[in-house]
Amino acid sequence: MSFFQRLFSGKTHQIFKWLSTDMHSHLLPGIDDGSPDMTTTLAYLKELEALGYQKVITTPHVMRELYPNKPTDIKALAATVNEEIVKAGLNIKLEASAEYMLDDGFDTLLENDLLIPIANRYVLIEMSYVAPTLNYENTVFKIQAQGFVPILAHPERYNYLSMNDLERIKSLGCLLQVNMLSLIGYYGKHPQAMSQQLVQQKYASFLGTDMHHNRHLEALKDMSSHSKLVRMIENTEWQNSKL
Ligand SMILES: [Fe+2]
Known part of the structure; x- marks a missing residue:
């Protein structure tokens, strides 16, 4: 299908309608390395709505050193964004959770019941890209012991795994x-091969945009030109719509 055929078929603009919900992004303004301000946040949400998403569960980084975001701050900012969504006339639903770095601050949050789980159930976790968190298996057990289900963000991007x-x-x-x-190879060949294998073997439960900025948005829009891949993920079972 040519660019113009896609444009006029409307397919490009609703390519993720079947997935319905995104559960990993950095869209709260000025709180991490994602959207810098409210205007940008609203522009991104409008674009995600145009791509077919009905709900976005946004997940600002929580890292002890770089982004020590408190749950009360995350919730307050999400409430403000929701007010702006209404004013802007958007239909997309926004909820907030977080992407938790498994650092020494995480245990404190977990022990003090200060996490914001996705759908009251899931805790999105990440590790450094350089080296695994020490005893991360133990942390997985501790999350489960608190009654949550851990989700490892972008497992394909940790070259050491x-x-x-x-x-x-x-x-x-x-x-x-x-x-x-x-x-589609945005992060390089290794993550591309690993992610495709994870999808083909049905090991992955969730798909996320991990959207931070405009380059991610443009690449997401370009996914419609990777029709074989889009068909593959469309024909795979995902848990996103249950959130
Ligand atoms: Fe992320």
């Missing part, structure tokens, strides 16, 4: 969330 490691993590009851843009 093999497919065997990911199988092991999944067998512990930690669900996996693949980044949409990994599938």
Whole structure:
């Protein structure tokens, strides 16, 4: 299908309608390395709505050193964004959770019941891209012991984790969330190969945009030109719409 055929078929503009909900993004203004201000946040939400998303569960970074975002601040900012969504006449639903770095601040949040889980159930976690968090399996158990289900964000992007490691993590009851843009090679060849394997083997439960900025948005829009890939993910079962 040519660019103009796609444009006029409207397909480009609703390509993620079937997925309905995104559960990983950085859209709260000025709180992490995502959207810098409210105007940008609203522009991104409008674009995500045009791509077919009906709901966005946005997940600002929570890292002890860089982004020590408190749950009360995240919730207050999400409420303000929701007011602006209404004023702007958008239909997209916005909820807030967080993407928790497994650092030494995380245990404190977990022990003090200060997490904001996705859908009251899931805790989105990440590790450093350089080296795994020490005893991360133990942290997975601790999250489960508090009654939550951990989701590892973009497992395909940790070059130190093999497919065997990911199988092991999944067998512990930690669900996996693949980044949409990994599938088209946005982060390089290794994440691309790993993400495609995770999808083909049905190891991943969630798909996320992990949207931070305009380059991510443009790449997401361009996914309609990867029709084979879009068909593959459309024909895979995802938990996104249940959130
Ligand atoms: Fe993220």
